[in-house]
Amino acid sequence: MQELTLKLPVRYYRRGGVDWRTGRLDAKSAGEFVKEITLTTKNTAITIMHGAVREFGRPGRSGLENYFSDWRSRQSEVIEQHIAPLFQKARKAGIRILYNMAGYERIHAHPNYTMINNLAIRALADKPDTVQGPPDAAFGYCADKAKDLWRDSVGCSASELSGYFTATQYPESISPRPEDWVAEETVQSAAVFREHGIGNLLMTGFDACGCLMTTAGGLLHMAPLGYRCVIVEDCVEAAEAPWTREGKRVKACMLKTMQLFGMCGIIHSNAILKALEDAGKPGERTI
């Protein structure tokens, strides 16, 4: 497939400085700005964190419906209206998609899993152990206390909660294809990207206040490895409180924080679709 050059208008945040006479940020030097970055369909991948939809239907736990029904409806909207069209166009243009599936059992059934895991094993073959610290199991003595908040907040433990989900599968519109990549560890993602010369990641998925940032393969794992990460703002969603739902303040603040610390840029999927369209026009430069 022909390699296309994409010019993407990415939003970054310039930290600027403080005017210590007032103790206030200098609004002239600080703020969001757009920077055009150039990348190609070959050196770029789209990642999706935890895109499977969990149906919450087990009887007896209706008290949690408020929290999950709100979340689920917004997630479905993002998937169908934003992620699915992006995947469709990106696949046509030859951009590869990696599914971050940490915690999903079905990952092992994907035809590419073994290949990717072998790449990861090879990448680590000559490296020393990364840490010498105690495993979480060493905290068995305070297991009851550690579960306290879940009992207070959710009414059961995290593992019990997963039992109340009746299904965990990707909607048809974004389900992984045999040629896609799947990963559950950061090293798996990094190994397959290195193998294919990929250094730019367009990140989508769920949720912006948790796994998208902190789970293996998420922003905070990939950015320190040198990847240029761009979050596709309309293809991510976050849990919200009733008082933050208007304007999706939690999602907005999480993205603003990452911009502020220089971890990522932000883009709307429409801008990527437009860049793909422009790159595909006759006479446009390809490499």
Add this chain to the structure above:
Amino acid sequence: MSANISFQARYYLREKMDHAYKKVAVNSASTALLLRHTSNLGFDQEKFKRANLLGMDMYANPLGAGRYPDGHDKRYSDLSFKKESPYAKVLAMFENIPRMRKIIEEEIVPLVKAARKAGIRIMYVIDGWEAACKYPQWHELNRKVTALGPDCLPHVDGAWRKELEDEIFMPNFQEALAELSRVIDIAPPLEPLPDDWIVTNHYQAKYLLSANKISDVLHAGFDTNFGMFYSIAGIHRFCRTTRNFILRDCTTALERTDTVQQEQLKETSLWVMEAALRCYSASGKEIAREINSPIRA
């Protein structure tokens, strides 16, 4: 020494989709107070002024209440940068320095004093600074627990990053930050005692917590939205191990021009830690008051 301390904890009740409160009790022998990035940035005003660092009094604003006499232990960092120094530019990017100093002086110092009195262990997290090397207890720990970190994973060429950082932070940002990290240390009024713990990553923190059977951790420090949340010893690393309490009045976030007015990034980060990361939040002032209460005394 062991004492039971009870205080009010806040959490997010998903069923009601609102905050809820409950009284909890911790035992000082199984509790640690974790101070994250409680640095000397913003302290030592005399040196700043003498060096004409920023060409003005950095603490002329009302947030900068409180001063420390000059000439304290020279072990603490020397922030006497030249006016044109890149350090000065780096410092100017941390708009929360005055807030951090105020919180250290007014909230964290009294809490640490009370915690020591009750027998609560103090742990300093200072990842990213070289200052850890100055403390003998860190060397001893580092011999036992080392973290080689992400260097072991396949990297890609991140040359683009320098160009971006020059633009969004300042020219030669990493070099300036590296220089700064050499002189940052723990804030003077929070000077560690020989038996305090100094850690530079969560592996070391967890080693000490589990070896000492610590089950409750009180989290204070900066920044609410990054260091406390996401760093190598960030709170998300602890949410599967201990019971965690974020001290709402002992932390502040680095804010932006569009969030600083209402400290939105701090408030949102607190909510996310309560609702998604399985943490309680509490008031450091209340805990200190409880420890110092006449009945207990």
